[in-house]
Amino acid sequence: MKKGILSIVVCAGILLTGTGLFPTANAQTRAKRGTAVSRSSDTKKPPVSDAKRSSIQETFRARGAGQLSPTDACTTRTPVTLGQPVDANLTSDDCRLTDGTYIDYYTFQGTAGQAISISMVSGSFDTYLYLLDNTGVTIDENDDSGTGTNSRIPIDGGVMTLNYTGTYTIGANSYAQSTGSYILSLVTDARCATAPVMYNQAINGSLATTDCPVNFADQSYYTDLYTFNGITGQQISIAMSSTAVDAYLVFHTPTGAGSLGDDDSGGGTNARIPASGLFTLAETGIYTIETSSSGPAQVGSYTLTVNGPAAAPVSVSGKVLTSDGRGLRNATVSMTNSAGTTVTTTTSSFGFFTFDSVPSGDTYTFRVNSRLFRFATRTVAVTDNVTLPDFVGLE
Numbered sequence: 001m002k003k004g005i006l007s008i009v010v011c012a013g014i015l016l017t018g019t020g021l022f023p024t025a026n027a028q029t030r031a032k033r034g035t036a037v038s039r040s041s042d043t044k045k046p047p048v049s050d051a052k053r054s055s056i057q058e059t060f061r062a063r064g065a066g067q068l069s070p071t072d073a074c075t076t077r078t079p080v081t082l083g084q085p086v087d088a089n090l091t092s093d094d095c096r097l098t099d100g101t102y103i104d105y106y107t108f109q110g111t112a113g114q115a116i117s118i119s120m121v122s123g124s125f126d127t128y129l130y131l132l133d134n135t136g137v138t139i140d141e142n143d144d145s146g147t148g149t150n151s152r153i154p155i156d157g158g159v160m161t162l163n164y165t166g167t168y169t170i171g172a173n174s175y176a177q178s179t180g181s182y183i184l185s186l187v188t189d190a191r192c193a194t195a196p197v198m199y200n201q202a203i204n205g206s207l208a209t210t211d212c213p214v215n216f217a218d219q220s221y222y223t224d225l226y227t228f229n230g231i232t233g234q235q236i237s238i239a240m241s242s243t244a245v246d247a248y249l250v251f252h253t254p255t256g257a258g259s260l261g262d263d264d265s266g267g268g269t270n271a272r273i274p275a276s277g278l279f280t281l282a283e284t285g286i287y288t289i290e291t292s293s294s295g296p297a298q299v300g301s302y303t304l305t306v307n308g309p310a311a312a313p314v315s316v317s318g319k320v321l322t323s324d325g326r327g328l329r330n331a332t333v334s335m336t337n338s339a340g341t342t343v344t345t346t347t348s349s350f351g352f353f354t355f356d357s358v359p360s361g362d363t364y365t366f367r368v369n370s371r372l373f374r375f376a377t378r379t380v381a382v383t384d385n386v387t388l389p390d391f392v393g394l395e
């Protein structure tokens, strides 16, 4: 393998070509652009053998088990830098998969929530591209989503969101057994940054020409990206409404399986996933929402709401002690929420107290009243069941 780093930095915008949104889609069950393992779905060629994928995993397993010699081409993994295209060659000395094709491996450090795209371009062979996790499991793969027989991840332009922080591997491969030069690019686009979204809270956003561009049929669409942490079994709904643009939502699951797009399920031209009721999450991880428009180049304000689980009530407990450390009975403990509402309780014979059914997600101030001692006041943000530090009487 012979390669050098090109000094030019490819503008991410150039790489954001390909197919994009479903401008006329109105069925929320329609597949989204760029499903996780989208191999060959964009080509009329026969798909590559699944043996390719297992062959890669076997390489990772053998490498991890120290079963590959240091001179084995399959041990080589070259770091690739964001924004610095790599000019390299597939040669007959490279790591070989069971289907006879050669593969070069590259690694990079990714961050959960980071938006990236990868492209592989060759003038001498039909490229095939893999994005792998740190155990060699395929996160995404692509044959021809670039121009001609070139490859691009994600499949439909735009960016994909990484779902963990750590090492990722890119496999630069070919559709059929071939050798020759290629250029590999790992890029991000500052316009495609993601923002965290909170449940049950309307977000006022706006689509602008400076937003993340997604291209479809030579038209540009603008999109904002939001992420949230979902848990298997959680039930959510996502709604985007706008009087300025024809709202369009794309919902990406952590692995890409079961991702959805929706145009008008929210009534009028508003988008909603699902069309009614709630959607049950099938995975735990980072979900990404794209707020975009159904028509090209639309700009203007919109409102996004992700309805999720209401914060569950929790309990807050603690202990009140005399200045010499004995439990203090019959002391009055008060708890005041951020709106100024106060509830009280009394300590048990050993000085314990508990407040049950406390709405989480608020800040509370706790005061202890006793004829015998003074106590410091405590203010605590309550997000889960909590035991407060002991209240110890002051002399």
Ligand SMILES: [Ca+2]
Residues within 6 Å of the ligand: 126, 127, 128, 142, 143, 144, 149, 150, 151, 175
């Ligand atoms: Ca290809």
Ligand SMILES: [Ca+2]
Residues within 6 Å of the ligand: 246, 247, 248, 262, 263, 264, 268, 269, 270, 271, 294
């Ligand atoms: Ca719409």
